[in-house]
Amino acid sequence: MAVNRDITEKVADLIKIAIPSSEIDHYASQLNTALDQVDVLQEINTESTPITAQTHGLTNIFGEDHASESLDLDDYHNNKNFRKGYFVVKKVI
Amino acid sequence: MNKEFEFVIGLEVHLQVKTESKMFCRCAADYFGQKPNSRVCPVCLGLPGALPVPNALAVKKCLSLCLATNCQINKISKFDRKNYFYPDLPKGYQISQYDLPLGENGFLEFDVDSDSRRVRIRRIHLEEDTGKSMHTNEETLLDFNKSGIPLIEIVTEPDFVDIEEVLAFAKRLRQTVRFLGISNADMEKGQMRYELNMSLRKVGSQKLPQYKVEVKNIGSISVLEKVIKYEFERQADILASGKLPTQETRGLRDLSGKTYSQRIKEDADDYRYFPEPDIPPMHFSDEYLEEIKSTICxxxxxxxxxxxxxxxxxxxxxxxxxxxxxxxxxxxxxxxxxxxxxxxxxxxxxxxxxxxxxxxxxxxxxxxxxxxxxxxxxxxxxxxxxxxxxxxxxxxxxxxxxxxxxxxxxxxxxGLSIMADETELIKVIKTVFKDNANVVGDTKKNPNAAKFLLGQVMKATKGKADPAESARLIADLLSKE
Amino acid sequence: MDIKKATIKDIQEGLINKSFSAKELVQEYFHGINSRNKTINAYIYLDQESAEMQAELVDAKLKKSEKILPLEGVPAALKDNFNLIGTPTTASSNMLRDYISPYNATVTERLIKSGALLLGKTNMDAFAHGSSTETSDFGVTLNPYNQEHVAGGSSGGSSAAVAADMCCYAIGSETAGSVRGPAAWCNLYGFAPTYGRISRYGVVAMGSSLDRPGVLANSVYDCALVTDSVSGKDEKDATSIPEAETTYAHNLKAELNNNIKLGIPKQFLDDRIDSQVREQVMQQIKELEKKGAKLIEIDLLDPKYSIAVYTIVSRSEISSNLARLDGIRYGHSSEQVLESIIEQIALNRYEGLGNEARQRSMTGAYVLSAGYYDAYYKKAQQVRTLIIEDFNKAFAKVDLIIGPTMPSVAPKLGVTSGNPVFGELADMLTEPSALAGLPCISVPAGFNNEGLPIGMQIFGPQYSEQLVLNTAYFYEKHLAK
Structure with missing residues (x-):
């Protein structure tokens, strides 16, 4: 299935990566290569096959409702946008 | 309200669950009024490598709401990732529930005046809240204390027939969650928020309208009422002029009920839901559900x-x-x-x-x-x-x-017992008459005179006389004078 | 002191016998690092001062003849997707180049509790997206056996560090074959236990349902001991197996189980695999047969299906796991400031993420998007079930599966660039077992005629780590080249 420029742009927008127009073809081609590789799955009949999302077989894993300590952001080193206790960005319209 | 149209309303209610810790991490959940970004950890701040662990009590509380509203429980349930980008969503996805919500197809009964009503509940699911955005003129300030707070989402069917029904439903739902102890539903703290989905159609039309307007973040029932009335007029005006209202998300800027366009929704957002790989599925046994049912008051x-x-x-x-x-x-x-x-x-x-x-x-x-x-x-x-x-x-x-x-x-x-003895009381009244002979004489002309006498009797008995009984006796005795 | 291919035992014996002090040892390793790391580029973060301080503490203990912890005094390295508090945890990506971690991964915590002496963080394919370390934003890691070739990936730095005697053992992580692969290409033992055996909390996530921490080392015993030090239930990882830490080292026996049946998949020896690799590995397997193992040819689903399933599942999870990297709370943000925050996020991500992260995220978003989910993602999850069932059928006939780890030896530098699916293709022999979360090890199996290492892998059903390790240990003691 051929992915064209239009679809590639839409996908880039979905995933919020600002791919410049000049590079769209490059990513379209990579996307197509990856999709070609997965086409083989159509050869397999999976009509009544259940899905496997996780391999561990675990169920009902919960944490008890007890509060514990939070991070102290006074010591936060990644504070490029951290000012007066808030993470600050340009106004969201 | 314009009599040509009727509304089709569905309500989405977001409810913060009363727990000690957050939904997927153990940061304290009592964030309201705390220093910004003081209730955060790698998980709810979305740091690389952090993993979610679901809060057992939050699940239990959501299930109790499902059972209390007669929902069918999905005995096999799971969490899913809802993927989208927004500055107050630290992971770039919200852990929510998609196709196997905890409860489905329930209903809530309530009254409008003396009329018994019922509104169907399409689904109830559990998810996490986002951070808080505060807008100044130039900037948006982000506080992630609220990020990860457990949230129950209740979605109704568009069953509401009139505005009183919407409001009564909202009230009864709020009482119900408080009764169940699953949320304080403190509106001022934003613990219960409404999202209105509203469109209009010609009265009597069976068809679903061709557009839908969403109004988000309504923080109280009184504002909900104002929003419904405002939107009704706004949409009715557009329809009356032969046009179709824009399908969009609208928001509020104040408590007046006036709505403002926020985002135009052409198609549904593509959230690319898929099962949350970091959390094993939940299997609820009949015993477990019975146990929860038995705790419902x-x-x-x-x-x-x-x-x-x-x-x-x-x-x-x-x-x-x-x-x-x-x-x-x-x-x-x-x-x-x-x-x-x-x-x-x-x-x-x-x-x-x-x-x-x-x-x-x-x-x-x-x-x-x-x-x-x-x-x-x-x-x-x-x-x-x-x-x-x-x-x-x-x-x-x-x-x-x-x-x-x-x-x-x-x-x-x-010694405050009421003077039970009528004879005693008559004695007192007669004494009062004697001490206030001139007033007694006035009673025929002046209705206030009898009241004055009654007051004197009450005073004389230090309030122990029964006023109604005293008044009756006074009237009786006066008539015999 | 000879640190060449030194094992944990060698080192601790030397320390206890006072053949050398911990500080001398650390200095010896740094001597090697200072002369070799600039070219090989195994480490991207080093802290000699801190390492020497840690060594001094060990020496103080040794002086008092105090008992030392299982990993104490033994220089080790951590792959740079493992959070280590107060240090850069970059996952070899520009996006996280300046990210200083405020917390420890559980593996990190447990290593430190066992006395591990960390020298630094190692290079990797950026976000673990690759099998050669060529997608690192910090430069490629060269193969110590031939510096015109890659070390492998994504745990290339960890492997090269051990292989070049720049540490005794290293922690890596595997999603497809990122521990086994570089181990094979660098002539090491590379072990990854069953998915869920070692906590993923604090490991920068790539494919959540696939990622597992593993060990690169000079001996099977070291793999076992390090695993024992970090395994066991973690409250912070809901997918961690609810059992106590393992005791593989304690129970390690260099034995071949009586009549052990080793399955050799037809598909692992066809002409997609380099002939020298095939011959060399078959030779080693035949030696095992001479020692009493029964060889049984088995027929597995063609690896091309595993490649396809892996591509879809891992890229879907990647697209979601990387969404938290928006440059707001941490990570790269552009010098260019845009008016719209959403556009800002997109620009931050474009600049910070490399080609591989971008294109894998895009594939992932595509296969999860509305309209394509069933045909791709759901289909892949269904075939994943078939692959697991295929292994279950095989393990009814054989105890372990054995074969070449990689289809070739380490490729020359630059050979893989421009191939958007190189990573997934190179891992064709490790992806099947990765999809099933099976415990696996790669052991040295010799060299090709150019002197490049060849690896042989052994893997078994879930939770069969002891059998896998014992068999590998037997091989190490009797047959390893």
């Missing part, structure tokens, strides 16, 4: 009906009694073992009026009163048996609240 609607049918209380009175579980539990305790419905009515009346007055005036909680429900009902019973006048009863109540003493003890100590 009598719900407000059922309790109201019991008050009306069993105790013959007025629906309005019953409605007031069930405003809060604390209040109605207090009432239940007060009327325990009492079979006389007239007495129960009296207890209800006094609770709503006089006890409430004390609470309001002294800014107390019911639990902070110095007297117990049982002591209170003893007092009302004394009044009911005419051992005490209404005026005196009020005094005794006030004294009960300052000393915590038994009503009977207070009455005896102060």
């Amino acid at each position: 009598e719900l407000p609607q059922a309790r109201k009906h019991r008050y009306v049918f069993d105790y013959k209380l007025e629906p309005d009175t019953a409605e007031v009694l069930i405003t809060s579980k604390v209040r109605s539990d207090w009432f239940e305790e007060a009327i325990e073992k009492i079979k006389d419905t007239a007495l129960i009515k009296e207890i209800a009346k006094w609770l709503i009026k006089d006890v409430n007055a004390i609470i309001k005036e002294q800014k107390l909680k019911l639990s902070e009163l110095k007297f117990t429900p049982k002591q209170f009902s003893q007092l009302v019973e004394m009044l009911y048996q005419k051992k005490l006048s209404g005026t005196l009863a009020k005094q005794v109540l006030a004294e009960m609240n300052s000393t915590g003493d038994e009503p009977e003890a207070i009455v005896n100590r102060k």
Whole structure:
């Protein structure tokens, strides 16, 4: 299935990566290569096959409702946008 | 409202669950009023490598709401990732539930005046809240204390037939979650928010409208009412002019109910839902669900009906009694073992009026009163048996609240028993007549004269006389003069 | 002191016998690092001062003849996707180049508790997206056996560090074959236990349902001991197996189970695999047969299906796991400031993420998007079930599966660039077992005629780590080249 420029742009927008127009073809081609590789799955009949999302077989894993300590952001080193206790960005319209 | 159109309304309610810790991490959940970004950790801040672990109590509480609203429980359930980008969504996805929500196809019953109504609930699921954005002129300030707070989402079917129904539903839902103890639903703290999905169609049309307007983040029932009315007019105007209202998300800027365009939604957002790989699925056994069911208390609607049918209380009175579980539990305790419905009515009346007055005036909680429900009902019973006048009863109540003493003890100590002996009372009245002969003479012309005499009798008996009985005797004796 | 291919035992014996002090040892390793790391580029973060300080503490203990912890005094390295508090945790990506971690991964915590002496963080394919370390934003890691070739990936730095005697053992992580692969290409033992055996909390996530921490070392015993030190239930990882830490080292026996049946998949020896690799590995397997193992040819689903399933599942999870990297709370943000925050996020991500991260995220978003989910993602999850069932059928006939780890030896530098699916293709022999989360090890199996290492892998059913390790241990003691 051929992915064209239009679809590639839409996908880039979905995933919020600002791919410049000049590079769209490059990513379209990579996307197509990856999709070609997965086409083989159509050869397999999976009509009544259940899905496997996780391999561990675990169920009902919960944490008890007890509060514990939070991070102290006074010591936060990644504070490029951290000012007066808030993470600050340009106004969201 | 424009009579050509009728609305089609679906409500989405977001409810913060009352827990000690957040939904997927163990940061403290009491974030309201705390220093910004002081209740965060790698998980709820979305740091690389952090993993979610679901809160057992939040799941239990959501299930109890599902059971209380007659939902079918998905015994096999799971979390899913809802992927989208927004600055207050730290992971770039929200852990929510997609195709196997905890509960589906339930309903809530409530009353509009004396009319019994029912609205279907399409689904109830559990998810996490986002961070908080505060906008200044140029910037947006992000506080992630709220990020990860457990949130229950309730989605209704578009069953509402009139605006009273929407509001009554919202009220009853709020009472129900408080009764269940799953949320304080404190509107001022943003613990319960409404999202309105509303469109209009010509009255009587069976077709679903071709557009839908979403209004998000409505923080109170009164604003909800204003928004519905505003949107009705706005959409009706557009339709009347032959156009179709834009399918969009609208927001509020204040509490006036006026809405503003926020985002135009052409198609549904592509959230690319897929099962949350970091959290194993949930399998609920019948035993586990039975255990939760057994902890569900009598719900407000059922309790109201019991008050009306069993105790013959007025629906309005019953409605007031069930405003809060604390209040109605207090009432239940007060009327325990009492079979006389007239007495129960009296207890209800006094609770709503006089006890409430004390609470309001002294800014107390019911639990902070110095007297117990049982002591209170003893007092009302004394009044009911005419051992005490209404005026005196009020005094005794006030004294009960300052000393915590038994009503009977207070009455005896102060010698406050109502003058039960008619002969005694007639003696007092005759003495008053003698001391106020000129007033007695005035009674034929001046109706206030009799009132004055009554006042004198009350004074002479130090309030122990029953006013109604005294007035009757005064009138009787005057007529014989 | 000879640190060439030194094992944990060698080192601790030397320390206890006072053949050398911990500080001397650390200095010896740094001597090697200072002369070799600039070219090989195994480490991207080093802290000699801190390492020497840690060594001094060990020496103080040794002086008092105090008992030392299982990993104490033994220089080790951590792959740079493992959070280590206060240090850069970059996952070899520009996006996280300046990210200083405020917390420890559980593996990190447990290593430190066992006395591990960390020298630094190692290079990797950026976000673990690759099998050669060529997608690192910090430069490629060269193969110590031939510096014109890659070390492998994504745990290339960890492997090269051990292989070049720049540490005794290193922690890596595997999603497809990122521990086994570079181990094979660098002539090491590379072990990854069953998915869920070692906590993923604090490991920068790539494919959540596939990622597992593993060990690169000079001996099977070291793999076992390090695993024991970090395994066991973690409250912070809901997918961690609810069992206590393992005791593989304690129970390690260099034995071949009586009549052990080793399955050799037809598909692992066809002409997609380099002939020298095939011959060399078959030779080693035949030696095992001489020692008493029964060889049984088995027929597995063609690896091309595993490649396809892996591509879809891992890229879907990647697209979601990387969404938290928006440059707001941490990570790269552009010098260019845009008006729209959403556009800002997109620009931050474009600049910070490399080609591989971008294109894998895009594939992932595509296969999860509305309209394509069933045909791709759901289909892949269904075939994943078939692959697991295929292994279950195989393990009914054989105890373990054995074969070449990689289809070739380490490729020359630059050979793989421009191939958007190189990573997934190179891992064709490790992806099947990765999809099933099976415990696996790669052991040295010789060299090709150019002197490049060849690896042989052994893997078994879930939770069969002891059998896998014992068999590998037997091989190491009797047959390893």
